[in-house]
Amino acid sequence: MNGALLTVKNLKVVFHTYRGTVHALDHVNFTVLKNERFGIIGETGCGKSVTSLAIMRLIEQPGEIVEGEIIFDGKDLVKTQENTLNTIRGREISMIFQEPLSSLNPVMKVGFQIGESIARIKNTSIKACKNDIAEVLRAVDLDPDRVANLYPHELSGGMAQRIMIAMALSSKPKLLIADEPTSALDVTIQAQIMNLLDDLVSKMNNTVILITHDLGVAAQFCDKIMIMYAGTAVEQAKTEELFANPLHPYTKGLLKAIPRVGNRDRLTGIPGSVPDLVNPPSGCRFHPRCPNAMKICSSQKPALMEINPGHLVACHLYGDENG
Amino acid sequence: MTLTEKISDFIEKRKPILEDWKHTFFLWKRTKLAIIGTVIVIVFVLVAIIGPFLIPYDPLSQNMSERLQPPSLRHFFGTDQFGRDIFSRVISGAMIEVEIIIIVSIISGGIGLILGVIAGYFGGAIDEILMRATDMFLAFPSLILAMAFAAMLGPSLINTIIAISLVGWTVFARLARAEAMKVKTQPYIEAIKALGASKTRIISIHVTPMCVSPVLVQLTLRMGTVILTAASLGFLGLGVRPPLPEWGAMVSDGRSFLLDQWWISTFPGIAIAIVVLGFNLLGDGLRDIMDPRLRR
Amino acid sequence: MKMDEILIEIQNLKKYFPLKRGIFSKGLYVHAVDDVSIQIPPRRIFSIVGESGSGKTTFGRTILRLIEPTSGKIIYKGRNIMNLNQKEMMTFRKKMQIVFQDPYNSLHPRRLVKDIIGEGLSIHEKISSGQILERVKEILKKVGLNEDHMFRYPHEFSGGQRQRIAMARALILNPEFIVLDEPTSALDVSVQATIVDLLIELKNTFSLTYLFITHNLAVVDYISDFVAVMYLGQIVEMGSKDDIFNSPSHPYTYALLSAIPDPDPKKKRSRTIPRGEIPSAVNPPEGCRFHPRCPYAKEICKRSEPEIVEISKGHLVKCHFPLR
Numbered sequence: 001m002n003g004a005l006l007t008v009k010n011l012k013v014v015f016h017t018y019r020g021t022v023h024a025l026d027h028v029n030f031t032v033l034k035n036e037r038f039g040i041i042g043e044t045g046c047g048k049s050v051t052s053l054a055i056m057r058l059i060e061q062p063g064e065i066v067e068g069e070i071i072f073d074g075k076d077l078v079k080t081q082e083n084t085l086n087t088i089r090g091r092e093i094s095m096i097f098q099e100p101l102s103s104l105n106p107v108m109k110v111g112f113q114i115g116e117s118i119a120r121i122k123n124t125s126i127k128a129c130k131n132d133i134a135e136v137l138r139a140v141d142l143d144p145d146r147v148a149n150l151y152p153h154e155l156s157g158g159m160a161q162r163i164m165i166a167m168a169l170s171s172k173p174k175l176l177i178a179d180e181p182t183s184a185l186d187v188t189i190q191a192q193i194m195n196l197l198d199d200l201v202s203k204m205n206n207t208v209i210l211i212t213h214d215l216g217v218a219a220q221f222c223d224k225i226m227i228m229y230a231g232t233a234v235e236q237a238k239t240e241e242l243f244a245n246p247l248h249p250y251t252k253g254l255l256k257a258i259p260r261v262g263n264r265d266r267l268t269g270i271p272g273s274v275p276d277l278v279n280p281p282s283g284c285r286f287h288p289r290c291p292n293a294m295k296i297c298s299s300q301k302p303a304l305m306e307i308n309p310g311h312l313v314a315c316h317l318y319g320d321e322n323g
Numbered sequence: 324m325t326l327t328e329k330i331s332d333f334i335e336k337r338k339p340i341l342e343d344w345k346h347t348f349f350l351w352k353r354t355k356l357a358i359i360g361t362v363i364v365i366v367f368v369l370v371a372i373i374g375p376f377l378i379p380y381d382p383l384s385q386n387m388s389e390r391l392q393p394p395s396l397r398h399f400f401g402t403d404q405f406g407r408d409i410f411s412r413v414i415s416g417a418m419i420e421v422e423i424i425i426i427v428s429i430i431s432g433g434i435g436l437i438l439g440v441i442a443g444y445f446g447g448a449i450d451e452i453l454m455r456a457t458d459m460f461l462a463f464p465s466l467i468l469a470m471a472f473a474a475m476l477g478p479s480l481i482n483t484i485i486a487i488s489l490v491g492w493t494v495f496a497r498l499a500r501a502e503a504m505k506v507k508t509q510p511y512i513e514a515i516k517a518l519g520a521s522k523t524r525i526i527s528i529h530v531t532p533m534c535v536s537p538v539l540v541q542l543t544l545r546m547g548t549v550i551l552t553a554a555s556l557g558f559l560g561l562g563v564r565p566p567l568p569e570w571g572a573m574v575s576d577g578r579s580f581l582l583d584q585w586w587i588s589t590f591p592g593i594a595i596a597i598v599v600l601g602f603n604l605l606g607d608g609l610r611d612i613m614d615p616r617l618r619r
Numbered sequence: 620m621k622m623d624e625i626l627i628e629i630q631n632l633k634k635y636f637p638l639k640r641g642i643f644s645k646g647l648y649v650h651a652v653d654d655v656s657i658q659i660p661p662r663r664i665f666s667i668v669g670e671s672g673s674g675k676t677t678f679g680r681t682i683l684r685l686i687e688p689t690s691g692k693i694i695y696k697g698r699n700i701m702n703l704n705q706k707e708m709m710t711f712r713k714k715m716q717i718v719f720q721d722p723y724n725s726l727h728p729r730r731l732v733k734d735i736i737g738e739g740l741s742i743h744e745k746i747s748s749g750q751i752l753e754r755v756k757e758i759l760k761k762v763g764l765n766e767d768h769m770f771r772y773p774h775e776f777s778g779g780q781r782q783r784i785a786m787a788r789a790l791i792l793n794p795e796f797i798v799l800d801e802p803t804s805a806l807d808v809s810v811q812a813t814i815v816d817l818l819i820e821l822k823n824t825f826s827l828t829y830l831f832i833t834h835n836l837a838v839v840d841y842i843s844d845f846v847a848v849m850y851l852g853q854i855v856e857m858g859s860k861d862d863i864f865n866s867p868s869h870p871y872t873y874a875l876l877s878a879i880p881d882p883d884p885k886k887k888r889s890r891t892i893p894r895g896e897i898p899s900a901v902n903p904p905e906g907c908r909f910h911p912r913c914p915y916a917k918e919i920c921k922r923s924e925p926e927i928v929e930i931s932k933g934h935l936v937k938c939h940f941p942l943r
Contacts, residue, residue: 043807044778156896186670187834191878191892213808216880220887239884257812258882259837261864267841269813273777510725513685514788518739519712521705532729 004071005175005207006032006055011068013047013054016061020278024050024063026231026285029304032175032207032224039222039239040211043254045274046228048211052177055209056095057085073174091121094168098180100160104152111137111148114167121171132170140166140196158189162196169200176201179211194221215258219243224310227251230275230285233304237311247313249290284316292317357608363601371417380408382415382568391584401586403576409586412568413594419569420598423484423553428542430488435495436538440531442496443503444522453500457493465490469552473561480569483562487552491545495538502534544606547599554595570595626661626796626828627682632691634674634681638901649900651677652688653852659828659845661795666831666839668875669849672897675832676720678849679798682830683715684708695796713743716789720801722781726773732784733769739792758787761824763817779810786821798830803838815842836879840864848872851900851908858934868930868941870913907939915940 013025025047032038040048053059055070057077070077072093077085089095097103105113114133115126122129134144140162152160161181168176178197182190194217201208212218218225219239226236227248235248246252253270272289275281281288287297296316304314380398386406394401400409442453460468472486506512507530515525556562557571565572570591577587632655635648652674659665669675681688684700693700700711719725726735736758737751746754756766762783773781782802789797799818803811819842822829833839839846840860847857848871856869867873874893893912898904904911910920917940925939 043809158896186897187836188670188874188878188893189896191880192894194880195892214880215808216882219882219884220880243882243884254809255882257809259812259815259835259841260882261837261840261876261879264841267812267815269811269816270809271813273779273810274807510719510721511727513680514717514719514725514785515727515738517683517685517712517717518788518792519709519742520738521742524742529727529730 003034004031005034005036005073006209007069007071008051008055009069009071011051011054011070012066013050013059013063014066015063017278022277023280024231024277025054026280026301027068028228028231028233030226030233030236032209034207035205037201037208037210037221037223039218039225040209040228041213041215041218041225042228043213043274045230045277047231048228049179050231051228052095052179052209052211055177056089056093090117090173091171092173093175093177094171094173095177095179096161096164096168096181098183100157100164100184101152101155103164104160106152108151109148110150110152110155110163111144114148114163114170117167118170136166136170137163139169139200142166156189157185158193161185161193165193165197165200169204169206172204173206175209176206177209177211180213181210182217183212183214190217197221215254227254230280231277232285232301233314234286235311235313235315236304237308241308241311245308245311247307247311247318248286248315249292249317250286253291284314354608354611356604357611360601360604360606360608363597364605367417367598367601368421370414371421374414374417378408378411378414380411382407382412383566391580393584394586400590401584403573403587404580404584407566409573409590412573413570413591416568416570416573416591416594417598419480419563419567420550420553422480423487424546424549426484427487427491427549428546430484431491432495432538432542434488435492435497436499436531436534438492439496439499439501439538440503440526440534443500443534444507444526444530446504450500453496457496460490460493465548466552466555469556470559470561473556478561478564480563480567483553483556486556487549490552491549494541494545498537498541499534502537503530506530506533540606540609543602543609547602547606550595550599550602624660625658626696627659627830628692628694629655629657629682630692630694631656632678632681632693633689634677634686635689647901650674650852650903651900652681653903655691655849655852655854657847657854657857659796659830661828662822662826663844664822664829664831664842665845665847666833666843667847667849668833668836668839670834670875670897672851672900673849674852674900675849676800679717679800679830679832683717683798685717709743713739713792714794715796715798716792716794717798717800718782718785718789718802720804722778722785722805725785726781726788728773730772731769732771732773732776735773736769736784736787736791739788743792754791755787758791761790761821762787777810778806779814782806782814783817786817790821790825793825794827796828796830798832800832801834802831804833804835811838818842836875848875851898851903853908853937854935855909855938856934856936858931862931862934866931866934866943868934868936868943869909869938870915870942871909873942874912907937915942 008028008030011025011028015022015024028051040051042048054065055077059065065078068078111133112126114136115129118129118132119126133148137144137147142159142162147159182193185193198221210218210222222239224236225239225242227234227250229250235242235251242251243255246255256268257270259267270289275285275288283298283300284302287293290297294316302314302316304312305318306312307318384407388406389402390404390406392398392402398408398410400413402408438453442450469486469490472489473482476482476485512525512529515529553562554571554574557569558575560575563569563572573591574588577584580587632652634652635650638647638649655678657665667675667678677686680686682693688701695711695715700708733752733755737755740746740751740754755769759765759768764780764783773784776784802818803814806814815838821827831843843860845858846860846863847854848863848869849855850871856863856867856872863872867876878892893914895912898911906922907920907925910916913920919939925937927935927937928941929935930941930943
């Protein structure tokens, strides 16, 4: 049985801007088990990227973690000191981002940069890592002789992302956070990269948090999925359960809005737009757009509750037996 | 609609612009130096406008019996070799500086903006010609060039303005050009082309307004330099003709009296220093505010 | 396809961009659009699908002569508009419009919405500003926005709303043909559906013809009548929607279809994913451009460019060994 690798409790993050305080994350709760592939899905402004940055403790002024615990392997990262965090980042928790080319230094050769990150972990010189660099590149189907001497701008998006994945996995992290790793890539390249990720993660048995807006990618890759809306977690369930039996009106709306090949049913969008998080709606943040909104929805925030085993929803339509 | 209704309606509709200004104001408040600079500039402008009505003496009238008096309660800044009250002259001179700044800004900013936008938008040969022209102007140290123009044109207020404008336009042209080059590749310009807009329309209505901001910022930043240049020309006798109380000329007037009657040069000199400082602080603050990265 | 009623016909369109690589550039070109021919019947949605480097975006723009084609013919209602001058093009500009992908940069950031939408009228028609305002109000309603929105700036609107404004801008001149260049790709999924529905509604209300450019095959399946698949500047397969989705015949079309991750966890397909990267359009591969990545490539594919074969009525494939 897998224990929990990461538990996020009541995470609240705000950003102080000229227009006021942006309530980016509002009491987010979730648990990621060891070796699990956990997907965080949401649209713009839902807070999924903020969540991943919070986990990595990369939130800086004007943002701050106001409340909550981020318990990684027994340690609360919110209370951990910066120098300890530095040993965790890049080693026990690795992250890959949407724009791989922004994560690479444009004036250094690719091989050198990979070497840098390996050398840091192994505490040796970059020269000594030559074989490791080659191994890392081969693991992602890239030819070391050709690629190691290239500069980032000579790489295609797919190649760059492979390198980022390689670098992230080279430290054999306990947790890999992939923030929209394929959103900037073409469909056929996306398929290659997700396949690669699938292979590598299966072999190394890492725990993965995949952040994406693409339900298709999540459906194919993740074991468990959490849906976020406007800074709150609205539903969590095993992937098959979520797609077969969506409970939250937002999840339902989302599923009805995705076009699928072969499906000629009418697509329905969700009317309205994502709320302004400086003045989020009172009560349930989704209520202004919800087809099932009730009176209580505008006054009281629904708590995340387990409705079926392993299936949690934050919605007044369900499980409010205690009033 | 009643008048109040009309006004509130007008404001409602312009709210978006107000939002933008709120943000700018917020940033401005955070920059202490910008505030100091703004205050200095505002005081300067007020002095220039209202001052002449409040001065105790006529800046031009001579009074030989009162010549070379040190600062006192009767003459706050003392008198010069012609018995003229320095305080009144400094105050009146402010207006001359303001005139110079405004007109130079309009001319050099205007020329620079138009030429820059045209060069940036059309590119190719037109751009090359403009760039070589700016290169030619920029090859000379600006003060020397201004001196050359002023000498050619002869000393007078108008010629000073023309000379300084001719030296200053190049900076704005380059800025406007850079901005125009960025703007012309934007999708909204393509969209307007798709609507069938003529090049004139695109340049005047769509491209130029986007280039005005950086030019305005730069204009403010350079106002200090304009004053210094005008004062330098005045000091060298190439600028405003006597007896007009231009500060630079006043500093020059007091040169031979510097050791014993220091006040004749010093007070106008201090005025120049403070005002230039004010503009520089304001300009720096403005640039920080306008910097899109810092706006986040 | 009714051959006698065609709104737009594109013949052998080519667009090559010269590569400037300094003084020693040897006349290298990016073959963005390389000999593309299509026919679009009126009141239909014709989709062009492709990934980066396919040339679909350039194609959309060259049809409207926003980018001047290198060669070829653009025949609108029987009239070749390729060589018309600015003035003559004005009549066609009213009939052929475009909506862009980027909702954040396709509206002038410093102009009010009413001016953005009314611009077309200011350019083409000599009517008073009061009348322009009236027309703007009408159009705003048709795209699902209201009067209050007129006096605001684009940055106050969400992505979906901005695309509505872009549509309004295109529609105010009563066009017949609109090029939609990835109109929903930059929007959230929940908003995409609303905008796609709006596009269909507007097409029916105004009897429009669309050229819909996208990389999203699922949306193509949802709305198109006809589909053309582009790869590296060429059309590799073209036909009715049913042809393409029920009998994909080009290996690339098949690869595209199988690469789409299915939002159904039960359907974990084993996918035939093409190897390698999309090559550059400067030096496209010899022979069939897809051969380096094609799982079925044979000797002939490396040497000679395939002919276009009509495998069933209206269904064309450019392949030596079509899958059907």
